[in-house]
Amino acid sequence: ETRKESQKTLILTIFTSFPLTWLYLGLGTLLFVFYRQNTGLPLPENADKILSHFTVHVLPAGLKGLVLTAVVLASIDSPLSSLSSSFVTDIYRPLIKKDGDEKHYLLVSRISVACFGLLLAGIAWLCAAGSGRMLWLAFKINGVTAGSLLGVFLLGLLTTRISNKVNVLAMFASAAFAGLTLYLSEQGLAPIGWSWIIVLGTVSTFTLAWLLAPLEPKFEK
Structure with missing residues (x-):
């Protein structure tokens, strides 16, 4: 069947x-x-932008807003779904409520979609003033978090010291360290370029998780 x-x-x-x-x-x-x-x-100068040009310059106000809303929703539905799924599967279900039924997890998933949507909207609103440098800002933010992911990936690939709780601790500590380093670099207080942030995050995550992995039984106590 x-x-x-x-x-x-x-x-x-x-x-x-x-x-x-x-x-x-x-x-x-x-x-x-x-x-x-x-x-x-x-x-428009570029024929590929004919639809967006038509929407902005020709359509009436109400229909223009409807089309633009559809375009935005079509571009963010997948990221929001991925964020919600990751939150429920990797954080909420194993760490917060392990014995919930499917209806409960579905409700939490819907609420998390709304929360992530509001969070992303807030970030976009705060970054609107620097829209000319949004691409570089995205690279910098990605450098803060991507180093932790790459460090844990290399740890599992190259070593046998694998500890979930220690890995999470190392990732958060590394992201905080990378964020602080990026802030000091932007303020001119640290002589390092932002492109090195992901390297520092990877090395710090790998080193910290590898050193602390044997101590996980103590954390469990």
Whole structure:
């Protein structure tokens, strides 16, 4: 039965993809016809941006907001889903409430989606003033956390000293150290470039987790 359901779903997916393809092709055709009939309207320098240009400059206010909202939701639904799933699976379920039912975890997942959405919206609002340097800001923030992930990955790949609790402790300590180093670097108090932050985070996470791994039984007591 499961195999039949999978085959049925696959066949339905093939058929439902045709209307979407025609929708995309039809949208491009309609835009071409619209601008051909309205030659006085300005066009974007890059033809790939024709849809966004049409949305911002031609559509009325209400419909413009609806389209932009759909674009934003389509781009952030996957990250929000991943964040929520990781929170429930890796933090809430094993560390906070181990004996909950599926309805409870589903509720927590929905609440976490809303919380992460508000958090990301707040971060975007705070960073709006420096929008010209958002890419570099994203690199710097990623350097603070990515070093911890890479350090734990190398620890599991190259050694046999694996301790979950110690790894978490090392990751948080390393991220805090990397964040402090980045702050001092931005203030001109530390003679180090931000591109080295991920290297420091990786080395500190690997070293701290490797040294403290034999002590996990003491942490459990």
